[in-house]
Amino acid sequence: MSKQSGSLRRYILTRIALAIPMVLILLVLVFVLMRVAPGDPISASQGGKLNAAELAARRHAAGFDAPMYQQFWDYLKSVVTLNFGTTFSDHRQVRDIIIENGGATLTLTFGALVFASVIGIPVGLLAGRLRDSTIDVAGRLFGILSYAVPVIVAAPMLMLAFGATSGQASPLVQLNVPTQTHILIVDAMIVGDWDAVGDIANHLVLPSIALGLLIVGVFIRMIRINLIQSLQGDYIEAARARGVKETAVVGRHAFRNAMVPVITVLGLQVAMLLSGAVLTERIFTWPGIGRQLIDYINQRDYVAVQGIVTVFALVVVVISMLIDFINALIDPRVRY
Amino acid sequence: MAQTTLPAPLDPEITPRAPGPGKSVRFGGLRRIVIAVRQAHGVPKFMLWTGAILSLLFVLTAIFAPLIAPYDFDTYQSGGKTFPKQGAPDGDHWFGTTVQSLDVVSRTVYGARTALEVMVLAVVFSLILGVLLGLLAGYFGGWLDRILVLVMDALFAFPYLLLAIVAGFVFASITGGGVVTAALSITVVYIPQYFRVVRASALSAREATFVEAARAMGAKPSVVIRKYLFGNVIQSVPVIGTMNAADAIGTLAGLGFLGLGIQPTDAAEWGYDLDRAISDVNAGMWWTCLYPSIAMVIAILGFTLLGEGLNDVLNPTMRRRRITKVALPALSRRRVVTAETAKTAATAESAAIAATAATAEEGEAAK
Numbered sequence: 001m002s003k004q005s006g007s008l009r010r011y012i013l014t015r016i017a018l019a020i021p022m023v024l025i026l027l028v029l030v031f032v033l034m035r036v037a038p039g040d041p042i043s044a045s046q047g048g049k050l051n052a053a054e055l056a057a058r059r060h061a062a063g064f065d066a067p068m069y070q071q072f073w074d075y076l077k078s079v080v081t082l083n084f085g086t087t088f089s090d091h092r093q094v095r096d097i098i099i100e101n102g103g104a105t106l107t108l109t110f111g112a113l114v115f116a117s118v119i120g121i122p123v124g125l126l127a128g129r130l131r132d133s134t135i136d137v138a139g140r141l142f143g144i145l146s147y148a149v150p151v152i153v154a155a156p157m158l159m160l161a162f163g164a165t166s167g168q169a170s171p172l173v174q175l176n177v178p179t180q181t182h183i184l185i186v187d188a189m190i191v192g193d194w195d196a197v198g199d200i201a202n203h204l205v206l207p208s209i210a211l212g213l214l215i216v217g218v219f220i221r222m223i224r225i226n227l228i229q230s231l232q233g234d235y236i237e238a239a240r241a242r243g244v245k246e247t248a249v250v251g252r253h254a255f256r257n258a259m260v261p262v263i264t265v266l267g268l269q270v271a272m273l274l275s276g277a278v279l280t281e282r283i284f285t286w287p288g289i290g291r292q293l294i295d296y297i298n299q300r301d302y303v304a305v306q307g308i309v310t311v312f313a314l315v316v317v318v319i320s321m322l323i324d325f326i327n328a329l330i331d332p333r334v335r336y
Numbered sequence: 337m338a339q340t341t342l343p344a345p346l347d348p349e350i351t352p353r354a355p356g357p358g359k360s361v362r363f364g365g366l367r368r369i370v371i372a373v374r375q376a377h378g379v380p381k382f383m384l385w386t387g388a389i390l391s392l393l394f395v396l397t398a399i400f401a402p403l404i405a406p407y408d409f410d411t412y413q414s415g416g417k418t419f420p421k422q423g424a425p426d427g428d429h430w431f432g433t434t435v436q437s438l439d440v441v442s443r444t445v446y447g448a449r450t451a452l453e454v455m456v457l458a459v460v461f462s463l464i465l466g467v468l469l470g471l472l473a474g475y476f477g478g479w480l481d482r483i484l485v486l487v488m489d490a491l492f493a494f495p496y497l498l499l500a501i502v503a504g505f506v507f508a509s510i511t512g513g514g515v516v517t518a519a520l521s522i523t524v525v526y527i528p529q530y531f532r533v534v535r536a537s538a539l540s541a542r543e544a545t546f547v548e549a550a551r552a553m554g555a556k557p558s559v560v561i562r563k564y565l566f567g568n569v570i571q572s573v574p575v576i577g578t579m580n581a582a583d584a585i586g587t588l589a590g591l592g593f594l595g596l597g598i599q600p601t602d603a604a605e606w607g608y609d610l611d612r613a614i615s616d617v618n619a620g621m622w623w624t625c626l627y628p629s630i631a632m633v634i635a636i637l638g639f640t641l642l643g644e645g646l647n648d649v650l651n652p653t654m655r656r657r658r659i660t661k662v663a664l665p666a667l668s669r670r671r672v673v674t675a676e677t678a679k680t681a682a683t684a685e686s687a688a689i690a691a692t693a694a695t696a697e698e699g700e701a702a703k
Contacts, residue, residue: 021486022486022489022490022493025489025490026490026493026494029487029490029491030502033502033503034502034506036506036510132378132379140379144383144637144640144641144644145633145637147640148633148637148640149633149636150589150590151590152589152590152593152610152611153610153629156610156613156614156617156625156629157625157626157629159618160617160626271493271494271496272495274495275495275590276497278497278501278594279497279590279593279594282593282594283614293498293501294594297501297505297594297596305502305505309498309502312494312495313494313498316493316494316495317493
């Protein structure tokens with residue numbers, strides 16, 4: 001036992017050590033990308049309104065005439081202190097934006113994951129078990145079709161089909177629920193305001209489906225392939241030879257092994273979900289981080305964009321790390 | 337989207353291969369794809385053909401847009417008469433008109449042209465850069481390889497649309513929004529995919545005996561890369577290419593939807609049209625968003641099916657050998673074993689064994 005936990009600890013430490021250069025490269029990348037664009041945020045946003053001397057003064061105050069290494073150092077410091085800089089247009093800390101709007105994005109992505117699992121896992125399992133049957137072909141084609149329908153197509157179609165207002169999230173803001181966790185639905189639950197919970201859930205359905213459709217195809221495909229491959233395993237043949245019932249063979253022996261890689265896929269989809277969330281939030285006026293990002297891009301607020309993009313990138317890195325830990329925990333072979 | 341799942345390396349038994357005699361040495365790997373496609377049957381064949389037809393429909397619409405569309409993409413009047421604003425579909429405007437009094441048929445058809453232009457540019461750019469960097473990193477290794485791998489992994493970890501948004505944001509402030517700018521911002525997203533696959537196959541091909549022989553005979557790195565590595569790594573590219581083509585259409589529309597893609601005055605673009613159509617949807621107007629949506633789904637579906645079909649045909653783990661049915665001799669009530677029946681039974685048995693062996697072999701390949 002002690003030996004086992006030792007190897008797990010070593011694996012986790014190595015994985016974290018490997019993630020550090022990756023994060024550094026990511027930070028450099030974001031920094032460089034933001035600096036490649038000509039001009040600076042102040043001239044971009046205030047260019048017409050201020051004269052040259054005032055512009056220079058403002059730039060100096062914001063530290064934009066500092067040498068590159070100094071700016072990079074400040075950026076690094078803002079990341080390490082988890083503060084991610086202060087926006088130009090409204091002088092908010094990026095950290096506050098993440099905290100206040102993160103709840104909405106989290107709710108949306110969670111809803112999308114639930115939708116994708118509810119549809120994707122059974123369809124994928126059926127398709128894999130009944131390979132090359134009509135169900136398999138139909139399931140696969142549905143997967144491909146859902147993949148071919150981008151969020152910006154799925155969302156308006158859903159709104160047309162189910163009534164536009166049912167998807168609109170703006171009335172959510174008027175809900176009178178005290179803020180505790182910044183996740184509106186959880187706040188409503190804590191207070192015990194079940195009408196509000198129902199209202200939020202109601203508003204959540206269409207955005208979740210629109211976003212979930214983006215990944216349900218990947219779910220179906222991955223589960224199908226994994227089930228097919230695990231059904232070809234020797235232990236399946238052995239189980240069948242022992243006379244284990246077919247339902248138990250599929251359900252107990254094949255399914256469990258097929259689900260392990262699915263966890264990895266789930267983790268990899270987070271990057272995709274975050275991308276889709278930016279679009280979904282804009283369509284349904286969902287008050288999440290993605291909508292804030294687009295607003296700041298339109299205002300040319302470089303610091304805010306840099307901060308939010310950094311947070312997104314870090315989230316993806318951390319989640320892929322967590323997925324690796326979970327895999328190592330489940331499957332001892334990964335650790336070596 | 338999306339990050340397409342990367343195809344597994346092609347048949348391990350055959351790769352890497354030394355270029356044989358013959359003219360098209362460099363693209364010899366591609367010939368195997370043609371052969372595999374010809375042998376396709378069942379669902380993959382259906383996907384390949386449907387995909388090809390849909391993609392062709394999209395490409396032809398894009399090329400002949402001026403002949404198909406009744407008006408230009410930015411025409412809002414004809415014969416001195418302004419088009420109706422948000423007019424429902426009728427005889428003059430089959431798909432209706434938008435909030436800017438533009439004809440939806442023309443917008444949709446010209447949108448295909450923009451999508452094709454950006455798609456081709458994005459795929460070509462990322463293919464050239466990705467394959468080149470992958471070959472260099474895989475062949476030379478060392479610090480160049482390590483740095484490139486780190487950068488590519490970092491790019492790969494980024495949420496794809498976010499990367500395109502940031503790249504679009506940066507490029508647009510340098511060159512202004514146009515087809516090339518949009519293509520460049522999408523390119524950034526796809527380079528890592530080509531890089532990874534090409535680097536992996538270059539790494540394995542580098543160790544092959546024929547490459548060692550070429551090096552021993554004093555071939556320069558450029559010669560080895562061009563003549564011996566290129567043909568081996570190019571095989572995995574068509575699947576990623578078609579998948580990326582499908583993806584590029586969606587990404588472009590995503591950018592356009594957010595107002596970061598092509599400027600609306602430059603060309604018709606589906607994403608921009610959909611963005612404008614969202615408020616129409618709230619007002620119950622369906623035509624401004626339905627037709628660009630259908631066009632987009634057809635285009636993406638075509639290339640996705642093509643890519644999926646190719647992947648099925650080329651990926652050995654998903655390929656299924658056709659197993660011929662074994663005809664067993666009819667059971668007669670009284671089994672009289674003559675020399676003749678014994679012989680048939682033996683043949684049937686051996687055929688059955690062969691069929692089982694084929695299945696087992698497939699199982700092996702899957703692992």
